[in-house]
Amino acid sequence: MAQRRHPPGARQRAGSARGHRPGADVTTFIPGEPWSTGVARAADGSVTVGGVGVRTLASQHGTPAYVLDEADLRARARGYRRAFETAFAEIGAGIDVYYAGKAFLSVAVARWVHEEGLRVDTATGGELAVALRAGIPGAHLGLHGNNKSDAEIARALDAGVGRIIVDSLVEVDRVADAVAARGGAPAPVMVRVTTGVHAGGHEYISTAHEDQKFGLSIASPDGDSPAMQGLLKVLARPELRLLGIHSHIGSQILDPSGFEVAARAVLTLRARLAERTGVQVEEVDLGGGYGIAYLPGEVALDPDRIAKDIAGSVEASNAELGTALPRFSIEPGRAIVGPAGLTLYTVGTVKPVRLDDGRTRTYVSVDGGMSDNLRPALYGARYHAEVVGRRASMQTVLARVVGKHCESGDIVVHEVQLPADIRAGDLLAVAATGAYGRSMASNYNHVPRPPVVGVAKGTSRVLVRRETEDDLLALDLG
Ligand SMILES: Cc1ncc(COP(=O)(O)O)c(C=O)c1O
Numbered sequence: 001m002a003q004r005r006h007p008p009g010a011r012q013r014a015g016s017a018r019g020h021r022p023g024a025d026v027t028t029f030i031p032g033e034p035w036s037t038g039v040a041r042a043a044d045g046s047v048t049v050g051g052v053g054v055r056t057l058a059s060q061h062g063t064p065a066y067v068l069d070e071a072d073l074r075a076r077a078r079g080y081r082r083a084f085e086t087a088f089a090e091i092g093a094g095i096d097v098y099y100a101g102k103a104f105l106s107v108a109v110a111r112w113v114h115e116e117g118l119r120v121d122t123a124t125g126g127e128l129a130v131a132l133r134a135g136i137p138g139a140h141l142g143l144h145g146n147n148k149s150d151a152e153i154a155r156a157l158d159a160g161v162g163r164i165i166v167d168s169l170v171e172v173d174r175v176a177d178a179v180a181a182r183g184g185a186p187a188p189v190m191v192r193v194t195t196g197v198h199a200g201g202h203e204y205i206s207t208a209h210e211d212q213k214f215g216l217s218i219a220s221p222d223g224d225s226p227a228m229q230g231l232l233k234v235l236a237r238p239e240l241r242l243l244g245i246h247s248h249i250g251s252q253i254l255d256p257s258g259f260e261v262a263a264r265a266v267l268t269l270r271a272r273l274a275e276r277t278g279v280q281v282e283e284v285d286l287g288g289g290y291g292i293a294y295l296p297g298e299v300a301l302d303p304d305r306i307a308k309d310i311a312g313s314v315e316a317s318n319a320e321l322g323t324a325l326p327r328f329s330i331e332p333g334r335a336i337v338g339p340a341g342l343t344l345y346t347v348g349t350v351k352p353v354r355l356d357d358g359r360t361r362t363y364v365s366v367d368g369g370m371s372d373n374l375r376p377a378l379y380g381a382r383y384h385a386e387v388v389g390r391r392a393s394m395q396t397v398l399a400r401v402v403g404k405h406c407e408s409g410d411i412v413v414h415e416v417q418l419p420a421d422i423r424a425g426d427l428l429a430v431a432a433t434g435a436y437g438r439s440m441a442s443n444y445n446h447v448p449r450p451p452v453v454g455v456a457k458g459t460s461r462v463l464v465r466r467e468t469e470d471d472l473l474a475l476d477l478g
Pocket residue numbers: 100102103121144207248250251252287288289290331332333334335435
């Protein structure tokens with residue numbers, strides 16, 4: 001019997017019992033956060049995603065494999081767009097939602113989100129190429145990057161992207177010079193600023209504090225801030241059209257207050273620029289970073305709630321500043337694709353290891369690892385895993401899921417209760433791996449990267465094929 005859960009992004013009851021509990025009577029897979037909404041447990045205990053059994057997925061596509069639940073992804077894309085459109089319409093402002101392709105981009109995913117009314121934010125020429133291959137009109141694309149190459153800038157201009165987000169003072173000239181060299185209409189640019197708001201799960205994924213590489217600071221200890229200099233510089237170049245100001249404060253943010261503080265800082269900068277030049281920029285982008293649940297009992301940010309809070313706060317700031325409301329945009333990535341994905345692995349070696357404190361930890365090795373999910377090794381990120389595809393024992397053991405790489409930090413799940421009878425050949429599913437899994441995957445130890453398999457309405461389809469040893473050997477010219 002499939003179990004229903006809350007709509008995507010809805011607030012969950014923190015601490016509710018899900019998944020395995022030591023010694024508990026629940027040892028079979030339980031749908032619900034952090035799994036995608038299309039995950040269900042049938043009466044016989046078997047698990048399906050988007051109507052396709054996990055055993056079928058494993059036998060058809062092999063393991064490891066990333067599985068992406070199309071309906072769930074589309075619902076989250078729609079949910080974010082509707083939540084923000086509704087909340088911002090109430091304050092009389094328009095808003096666009098850009099899907100941040102860095103979280104995961106393939107031709108199919110770009111099409112899905114575009115069909116759901118989102119635009120696409122790209123960070124490199126490669127991401128831009130995928131979005132263009134998907135047929136997304138240039139006007140619905142943005143290009144980010146702190147170190148764009150000449151070729152990337154040229155490609156963005158060729159495609160007529162709706163916005164290039166400039167990240168430094170030198171880049172203002174580089175983009176303007178590129179436009180001057182080719183002629184044509186002024187390029188629409190936004191200036192990425194850093195507000196000093198530090199938010200997100202880990203220092204490496206927080207991007208608005210000052211001592212890092214992104215954007216131009218709004219802090220002005222002496223004279224104009226770098227952000228103000230950037231805006232003035234854009235206005236001084238006729239080859240550029242100053243579309244707006246961009247701020248992204250970090251990723252996997254679960255405390256929403258940072259968004260409001262950063263938005264206020266950006267609107268204040270916009271008002272200062274207007275006082276100084278008479279130019280009220282048209283658009284303000286508030287970035288991405290909306291946090292999701294990775295573990296049972298964790299609470300994802302609720303798009304309806306957060307949209308209302310941010311809209312209320314920008315309305316208040318704007319009224320105080322006495323400026324006309326700009327158009328807004330946001331760039332969620334993880335919140336759209338993260339929960340829609342899971343990774344299926346096959347269990348190999350199972351090894352009990354005695355700990356200093358007398359406990360035993362069962363090391364469960366799977367057929368992938370840090371090459372398909374770098375986040376635990378890079379950020380200490382926590383994930384949840386369950387044995388799927390068979391009825392498992394009622395008893396559980398303290399387990400650590402590890403990969404097959406030559407690295408002791410090659411950990412997939414730091415700590416999880418798994419069935420005591422876990423054994424080689426079992427299928428293990430890791431939840432919420434849709435974002436920054438495949439997109440940050442590597443070929444460490446010459447391990448080919450897994451496929452991305454889309455599931456919908458009872459069928460599966462390969463969206464990105466598995467790499468082969470031949471692919472890897474083809475790169476080696478001897
Ligand atoms: C500029 C920018 N926009 C959007 C995102 C997407 O962030 P998230 O996937 O956390 O929503 C990022 C990554 O953190 C980013 O750097």
